[in-house]
Amino acid sequence: GEDVEQSLFLSVREGDSSVINCTYTDSSSTYLYWYKQEPGAGLQLLTYIFSNMDMKQDQRLTVLLNKKDKHLSLRIADTQTGDSAIYFCAERFSNDYKLSFGAGTTVTVRA
């Protein structure tokens, strides 16, 4: 199966860290992605990680992958109001065009 699951909502105080979680069911997935969608806009690629990696850091973003538990997380340090958006987790298999997306986590940053 290719189900990708995410919690639907996350509320975070400005300046705190946000952690968005994602689980997937197919252990053969090769690439895992995080996309951000702001209101009225398309999907913006934030970062991706290969399945043979455990962690990837890019400025305020840290991606952790637990392949054994099929769990992916995105941590946003020092969350700002501009981080308010919907965050999508997606998986893709090698030699396959298809991206399987989760339903998205709506992150609300409060002052």
Place this chain on the structure above:
Amino acid sequence: ETGVTQTPRHLVMGMTNKKSLKCEQHLGHNAMYWYKQSAKKPLELMFVYSLEERVENNSVPSRFSPECPNSSHLFLHLHTLQPEDSALYLCASSQESGQVGSDTQYFGPGTRLTVL
């Protein structure tokens, strides 16, 4: 700015109308995609074109007709749509090279379609 543009950004049409959505990518990619994003549902892949040939059609109704005249342009022709077809239609492109680490999809801003 992702380098993928879509027009129009908003479209309202009746069920008997015929309209087209346009996507253009400025990234030199060789694959293009149409996705449908409905409220409270995961993104659904509709069509994939690689090197201007359709490689996947995920059981999309025939009232949606894609066209890819070249590697930079992708169209979605719409006719006799239903109200449940109202959604955000997203275009994406990627460079399919078969190498590890390639093939990341970059998305356009989408067309918000409302069918009355």
